Amino acid sequence: MPEQRRGRSLAMTGDELDTFLRDRPVCRVASIGPGGAPHTSALWFVWDGEALWLYSITRSQRWTDITRDPRVSVIVDDGGADFRSLRGVELRGAVEMVGEAPRTGAPVAELTEPERLFAEKYSEESELRYDGRHAWLRLRPETRVSWDFSKMRTG
Template identity: 60%
Template sequence: MTVTQRRGRKIMMTPGELDEFLTTQRTCRVATVSASGAPHVSALWFAWDGKSLWLYSVVRSQRWKDLSRDPRVAVVVDSGEEYDQLRGVELRGTVEFVGEVPRTGELVAELDYIETVFARKNFGLDEMPHDGRHAWARLTPTKIASWDFRKLGSA
């Protein structure tokens, strides 16, 4: 995916920086639209495969209900405490559900890689534990915006 960003080019992450950031961060904030039209934002662990953000969500959550009804989503991954350390990425698009809902561990070749990445990153395991409560939603973003305020000091 090509990242185009009109404003903030000075602080925009390079493709390599963006990939490294999304690979190493653990928590994102997922914004969905409820049936009433009200926004709903919640924190969630994720995994990045270089082109898609994979969300592993409880299927009985408000987030999952919203995405099942309307797959449009915005996700923010950010870090930093002080202003000159803030950095992050906003990804927008629609999700696709992958695998069984809820996930019980059936063989799904498309999930092999991402479940290994997710299990190692979040649980320190080589195999994904399946609890029959979660399922996968894949966001292949149509728009990405990024910022790294640390770059302001080097201008």
């Protein structure tokens, strides 16, 4: 993955980025809509240290967009009460569908870890419950940009 060129002094370290992505509850996924117009939607996700896993409704505009063009930009951020509390990550790349769509629970080795992480993050269950409406998308970021304005020097 190419190194972040701008704002390197504000960038998160690898460990900071992993912790940040594991702790945040919601991301915003920007897909390419009809006619090239951007479409942005909020979504729950999990980070496994290498890929961002999105559990998307298969009958959504986001899913329709991604089946037409898998390129996305995903923002995960927090803060904003004051300038120095702004932190975030933008991940860009192409998503890939993993497992059946919609997901019904057929064994898929690649989904064991993301489904465990998802169940632990969003419920008190140890296993994900399948509703026949969602499916998995995996984003292995091609580009990653992060910022943590608490690292900004004071003059």
